[in-house]
Amino acid sequence: xxxxxxxxxxxxxxxxxxxxxxxxxxxxxxxxxxxxxxxxxxxxxxxxxxxxxxxxxxxxxxxxxxxxxxxxxxxxxxxxxxxxxxxxxxxxxxxxxxxxxxxxxxxxxxxxxxxxxxxxxxxxxxx
Numbered sequence: 129x130x131x132x133x134x135x136x137x138x139x140x141x142x143x144x145x146x147x148x149x150x151x152x153x154x155x156x157x158x159x160x161x162x163x164x165x166x167x168x169x170x171x172x173x174x175x176x177x178x179x180x181x182x183x184x185x186x187x188x189x190x191x192x193x194x195x196x197x198x199x200x201x202x203x204x205x206x207x208x209x210x211x212x213x214x215x216x217x218x219x220x221x222x223x224x225x226x227x228x229x230x231x232x233x234x235x236x237x238x239x240x241x242x243x244x245x246x247x248x249x250x251x252x253x254x255x
Contacts, residue, residue, distance in 0.1 A: 134193045134205045135163040141208035155250045164189035190220040194227045204234040206242045
């Protein structure tokens with residue numbers, strides 16, 4: 129079964145998300161990917177990844193991904209958050225992270241944990 133991964137990045141973290149995805153490009157090509165609006169567009173346009181795009185985070189994209197997660201359609205979330213910039217949709221962000229905790233879904237919120245999660249998923253997919 130192909131890993132189903134959600135990819136989300138705040139504005140100041142979008143470049144990091146593209147670099148992270150480029151690092152794992154071959155693996156991510158074999159995954160089912162879902163992302164919030166602009167993040168998904170950049171991943172598709174700059175790296176050629178096939179990504180199901182949801183709305184942008186402030187317009188409900190985080191909630192859409194959270195709903196898919198609750199329905200068992202997401203195996204891991206990579207959410208590169210900007211901890212230094214207040215977000216107008218902070219309650220939605222918290223709800224998504226809480227849903228990951230409630231449903232025991234891996235949630236990486238920085239590059240270090242994202243690399244750990246993606247490396248582990250990559251190793252598991254080789255078995």
